[in-house]
Amino acid sequence: MLPSAIPTPEDFYRVLPEVLWCGFGTLIMLLQPFVKNRHFFTFLALTGALLGTGLSVISGAFAGPGFHGLIESDAFSVFFHLLVGTVAALVVLAADPYLERENLAAAEFYALLLFATAGMGVLAGAQELLTAFVGLEMSSIASYVLAGYRRDSLKSGESAMKYFLLGSFATAFFLYGIAMVYGATGTTLLNQMGAGNPQSNLLKLGLAMILIGLCFKVAAAPFQIWTPDVYEGAPTPVTALFSAGPKAGAFALMLRIFATVPAATHLWFWAFWILAVLTMFAGNLGALVQTNLKRLLAYSSIAHAGYILVAFAAVTYMTSDLNGSAGPAYAAVLFYLVSYAMVKIGAFTIVSQIGGAGEKHLSIDDYAGLGQRQPWVAATLSLFLLSLLGLPITAGFFGKLYIFKAAVESHLIWLAVIMAVNSVIGAYYYFRVIVVMYMREPSAEMAAAPLVRFPITVVLVLLFTALGTVWLGVAPNQVLNFILQPTLIGGLR
């Protein structure tokens, strides 16, 4: 007998966060014509984001496959729901003063943000490739609009266009890969693909094309060309979202694919080795010559995708080696995503405030003398930059340490060496910003300008991200133990 096509209530509990995010997004759009107060929508979006994030615990309580195996609710997906939901809530808070300053409509912005977040949630829970595709598109299509949200700005429109064209191009590759995998195995359910012949060329080609599609989304070289342009042109709170949310979703899908599909594990090892090296160099060398802080952070986020890919190479090596345990390498990826998301959102929030009306002050020179003028802001930004660099007592230190350890334990010595070299290159441009902030006198124009105000919502975001960065840097064990619990990593297979 065929299974009933009608979903059970448990199925809906398993997608509760997505239901809430989409529901609140729709509610905001319905209320938009009737309510004039923009802060009301901030409140509503924040409630929705936090409610969805909190109730992902309920979806975790109903662990198991939902909708006939299309999505999987387990500790792994709960982890990513918590991550993208928190990112969404922080971006809502950071966007409130930004939208007011730039005189942009608030309601649609929040609705799109929540839809994008729901897409990332679907991506993290997808156990079937077409579901993953729908999640990917939910997050991408909303992101295209968000990138072009400052309609009057030429740069914002250009950013949206580049993101849209290259994103759809990547999506087509991703889809063609799915079609090939379907042709080779007769299924798109990840946990049934293992039954197919792993030596089939069609399957290999399909997995390679899926990898290309996902590499576009996580900005891995040589598919990273769009990143600096899109990040620079998009409104800064949106850039903060791009650097944290969609990346986490795409990395979650990658992890799930090769935890469940054996063919991917063997095939992707060298691909990840090469991608990691290219991405680290592309990001770090590109960042050296930047004069615009927003663009510099965009290049740095390419470099960080490279560091994460080092851990991926370690994961693939460990799983192909039967004696090794891939647990620590998986944990390194998840821990890095958390620490990196926190730091990037904090840094971009500061850039968003300092940028001023019309985002005019994005150049590194505009930060000259910030150490004397606004010591707290300069100290917070320095903390984030040091964490991106990976200095001790910041989250970035342990993030890098775990990846380094995973690489060494998998005997990927060369990769570990290249990663260390890249960290040194990174030191140059992160320290350059700090030096400008503390050692250089502000230009006459900036010295005469009034101090940049930091409204309460932004202070909340900075407090949360800064404290989180220090907390993860001092006591990483709590998060690490949560990640290492057997149901989270072990539940993948």
Added chain:
Amino acid sequence: MVPTTYYIALSAVLFGLGVLAFIFKRNIITIFMSIELMLNAVNLAFVAFSQRTGKLDGQIFVLFVIIVAAAEAAVGLGIIILIARNRQSLNVERVDLLKL
């Protein structure tokens, strides 16, 4: 009856043409159309594979791809109109404010 391999080969050719057009064309609308061509090549592949494996789900996937492609087109055309209004041109080489 035409073997399904032919359809798959045709879909590969269409996809390749889409990629080439995406890389070499300069008009935004044409680039956008080349993406649609690639997506339709995917649809053809899905149907052909579905025919070969004797399972119907490949044909359902096509419906999903069409729906998502329509949503993407709605957003994409909106963005293209924005570019055309702001710059009075649809040549991608003129859209060059953001660079190194």
